[in-house]
Amino acid sequence: MSEQDRPLRVVVADDHPVYREGLAMVLGSLPGVDVVGEASDGIEAVRLAGLLSPDVVLMDLSMPGMGGVEATRAIAAEHPGVAVLVLSMHEGADSVVAALRAGARGYVVKGATKDEIARAMHEVASGGAVFGGPVAQQVLLRVQDSPRPARRGAEAFPDLTDRELEVLDLVAGGLSNAAIGSRLHLSDKTVRNVVSNAVAKIGASDRTDAILLARRAGLGEPVSRP
Structure with a gap:
């Protein structure tokens, strides 16, 4: 099955x-x-x-x-x-x-x-x-009334777990879910869940908005594909 x-x-x-x-x-x-x-x-x-x-x-x-x-x-x-x-x-x-x-x-x-x-x-x-x-x-x-994060890294998103912050950094760096899973040895389902958790916690409307917020906070340096 x-x-x-x-x-x-x-x-x-x-x-x-x-x-x-x-x-x-x-x-x-x-x-x-x-x-x-x-x-x-x-x-x-x-x-x-x-x-x-x-x-x-x-x-x-x-x-x-x-x-x-x-x-x-x-x-x-x-x-x-x-x-x-x-x-x-x-x-x-x-x-x-x-x-x-x-x-x-x-x-x-x-x-x-x-x-x-x-x-x-x-x-x-x-x-x-x-x-x-x-x-x-x-x-x-x-969410609309909440101020947008302006700090860098973990300080910008204090509600994220270490894993969520790590995955958000990779998302902001341009990696797909499949590439993130391969890099971190996570299943596709786990990556989807972690990404969705991070998007919701930082008050982003979708993945694109999350990337913009993450990059504003200093995340998302371009990373090489595995």
């Missing part, structure tokens, strides 16, 4: 057992979705991300102990091939931006339908980014 044909592997993280179990059951009944694990807090979500290697962790933000933002940051740093899709009641721009800066690839409110959630999971798993309903407008407004 090819990677495109296999079911989407999903971990559901939410501290409310009735909601979590119900959501896992509903999503698991959908064609092309395999719920491989459930987590009741952020620590368990991070553990399952490493143990089960899911395509997507569907992450609640408000959980005891390690919350969803901290768990998202840990997964983005330790398991960059795993996409985090936040599912939460929190619709404020602060929550959205915090999740994005932590490495989330998308944000869907709990009022979304199962089909909307499924589409969002497939989108982030393939390297895209998704923002549901009014959240999208709030993120756009917050």
